[in-house]
Amino acid sequence: MYRILLSICFYLSLTTLIYAQKSYFKTGKTTSKNYYTEIEYENVRDKIIIPVSINGKSYRFLFDTGAPNLVSKEILSSINFKKSRSLSVTDANQKKQRMDLVSLPNLTIGNVTFKNTSALVFNGKDNLVFDCFEVDGIIGSNLLRKSIVKINSKKQIIILTNDVKKLTLKKEHASKLTLVGNQSSPYIYIKLKGEHSGNENLLLDTGASGFYDLSKNNYKVLQEKKIVEVISKANGSSSVGMFGVAEKSEQYRLKIPELIINNQVFQNVITTTGDDNNSRIGSDILKYGNITLDFVNKLFYLDVFETENDLNEKLYGFSPTIVNNKLTVGFVWEDTLKDQIEFGDEIIEIDGVNFQNKEVCDFLVKPSVFGQKERLNVKIKNKTGEIVNIILKKEYYGERN
CATH class of the missing domain: 2.40.70.10 (Acid Proteases)
Known part of the structure; x- marks a missing residue:
């Protein structure tokens, strides 16, 4: 679900998880009949990360209305839970995996506790989302289905309540x-x-x-x-x-x-x-x-x-992506570049900064090395091993500029 890297159009998608069979996500309820809580969140490259407490232990969760609740298998090792079934799950790129569906005895956000809410379990390793953002799970839309959620981005606060009268709308x-x-x-x-x-x-x-x-x-x-x-x-x-x-x-x-x-x-x-x-x-x-x-x-x-x-903006002539934990060319949009570089070519240097030894998470969560630069000198290694030097310039595109 994410446009996240540098100044270039790079997308890290963690969007709607779609189920190939009937699932049972409308479970659980709060322990309070009336509730209001304010949660301060952390903004990490436009990812909303909130503190969540499970069995008295604090964790970091992404706040994602495009996904269901999801927890890492490490969390389950420390709590009692009930497994209900296994589901076929599809991510935003149409890639599929089977994931267990469990019921969490209790989960607390701010001062609101949810009992017996459903969550998928992620069993994978070396996952860019969990590893780079250092999160333990996702708070998704199924948990929020009986709540009112206000996100105040200037104060970086999420308000969670079930009484609309407590909000100024x-x-x-x-x-x-x-x-x-x-x-x-x-x-x-x-x-x-x-x-x-x-x-x-x-x-x-x-x-x-x-x-x-x-x-x-x-x-x-x-x-x-x-x-x-x-x-x-x-x-x-x-x-x-x-x-x-x-x-x-x-x-x-x-x-x-x-x-x-x-x-x-x-x-x-x-x-x-x-x-x-x-x-x-x-x-x-x-x-x-x-x-x-x-x-x-x-x-x-x-x-x-x-x-x-x-929202008009100047654009570079290609978009990057990550392949095998390396920064590479994703899409080549500008015709003049298409005979020089292509998808999968490795980006090895930008304005004298070497990228070959960078940690993959640096591309996702650290400040952009591109910044607001209008012009970039980029070295790219193509699939034959040849080093190509190109100059990228930000430009307005389209007729209605």
Whole structure:
């Protein structure tokens, strides 16, 4: 679910986990009939990380409305739990694994304790999400399905309550929230405008970096209606999901003149298509306002900081990804670069900084080495071992700049 690396469009996806068979996620309840709690969160490269207590021990969890509850197998070794079944799970890149579904006796966020809530168990090793962000699990939408969640990004606080009267909300900032599937995934409607206009129902995904990701299936409809402007297309991969890197495929880099959420207009939105079944609004929305997901009354609120938001941005001619724990070329968007580099070529140096001996987590959680630079000198080793020197310049793309 994540646009996360450097200044280049790199996506680490940990989005909706989809179940190939019936699952049982609507379990558990709070120990309090009425509750209100404020939780300070840590922002690690646009990932929301909160403290969670299980059996009196504190853990670090991602807060991800695009996923269900998930815990590491290490947590289970120290608690009593009940296993109910095994499920086939698909990540955002359509990669599948079987995962156990368990019931957790108690789990506490702030001063609110949840009893007998369902969670998937991750048994894998060397996982970029768990290892690099140093988390032990995920708090997902199934835990939140009977709560009201407000995220105040300026204060970095999450409010969790079941009483809407304890929040200051304006009806004119609200729209319909739909809870989809056993996971109770939160979906909202947005409006898109180009030469023509249309609506899209999509996932509100706090675990996804970036502002807006467009599924390739939905792209085809929007392109036919001349709502989106194609900047370029490329073959490659840049999405890293829960179960690994996405397979190589053809994707599109796009500009959308207007994207409207709850009557708030966002201009010149740049995005890239992906192979997930769902389009999504990601955590970058928190850069523009505070959000409230009222799972109880099925409403979504957006309280923007500014009334005008132009998201147009300068772009580099390729996007990176991670292959075999190395920083590599993901997509080559600029035609003039396509005869020099391709997907999988290793990025070995940027502006004199050697990348060959960097830890893979450095690419994900440490400050960007790209920063706001408009020009980069990059050394790339292609598949024949040849070193290619290229100069990258940030440029505006598309007709409506």
